[in-house]
Amino acid sequence: MTALSFACTGVRADPHAAGPTLLFRLRITAPAGTAVHALALRCQLRIEPARRSYGEAEGERLVDLFGERSRWGSTLNPVQFAQVPLMVPGFTGETEADLVVPCTYDMDVACARYLAALDGGDVPLLLLFSGTAFTGPGGFQVAPVPWDREATVRMPVQVWREMIDQHFPGCGWLRLPGDLMAELLAYRSRRALPSWEATVRDLLGAAETAGALR
Numbered sequence: 001m002t003a004l005s006f007a008c009t010g011v012r013a014d015p016h017a018a019g020p021t022l023l024f025r026l027r028i029t030a031p032a033g034t035a036v037h038a039l040a041l042r043c044q045l046r047i048e049p050a051r052r053s054y055g056e057a058e059g060e061r062l063v064d065l066f067g068e069r070s071r072w073g074s075t076l077n078p079v080q081f082a083q084v085p086l087m088v089p090g091f092t093g094e095t096e097a098d099l100v101v102p103c104t105y106d107m108d109v110a111c112a113r114y115l116a117a118l119d120g121g122d123v124p125l126l127l128l129f130s131g132t133a134f135t136g137p138g139g140f141q142v143a144p145v146p147w148d149r150e151a152t153v154r155m156p157v158q159v160w161r162e163m164i165d166q167h168f169p170g171c172g173w174l175r176l177p178g179d180l181m182a183e184l185l186a187y188r189s190r191r192a193l194p195s196w197e198a199t200v201r202d203l204l205g206a207a208e209t210a211g212a213l214r
Contacts, residue, residue, distance in 0.1 A: 013163035
């Protein structure tokens with residue numbers, strides 16, 4: 001095995017990505033004198049919610065994920081954030097690379113619900129590494145990256161918010177079954193409504209009117 005070490009020196013949103021994307025800056029260090037021809041990495045990212053504190057309002061919004069605050073001693077478990085590959089070109093000694101992590105705004109996904117519940121501060125993240133290292137002074141020697149390689153980073157909540165606002169300014173996200181979407185589309189077409197927002201507002205208005213007539 002190759003005794004590589006990993007550190008995450010920062011995280012930022014990618015302003016040029018087509019969808020919400022975070023860039024984690026990695027510093028990778030090899031033993032002195034070791035030539036690394038390439039690294040094929042698998043990177044798993046986890047949120048570690050037990051490593052930060054929460055305000056009262058945040059705690060209320062996290063009930064659906066972790067239950068009542070009195071139970072958090074046993075329920076505040078890590079939340080899967082992402083799992084992505086990374087190819088690192090050759091280097092000797094030390095190198096840096098960006099880990100590209102596409103993100104979701106789907107509120108049915110636990111990590112998105114968790115992040116949306118936070119008012120501010122940092123998000124404690126653990127990065128776990130595995131994969132294959134191609135090394136050797138002459139030719140290739142193939143060795144696994146040890147499974148215990150990891151790094152930690154605290155991502156500012158503001159970074160997440162700015163990334164989401166870049167792609168979905170002032171908007172939320174709702175996932176519906178296909179048959180219900182078809183019904184909504186038919187309703188929108190019958191009423192000649194200009195947008196989904198107008199469609200939902202029309203339905204809410206009809207529901208309020210029906211309630212007032214009862």
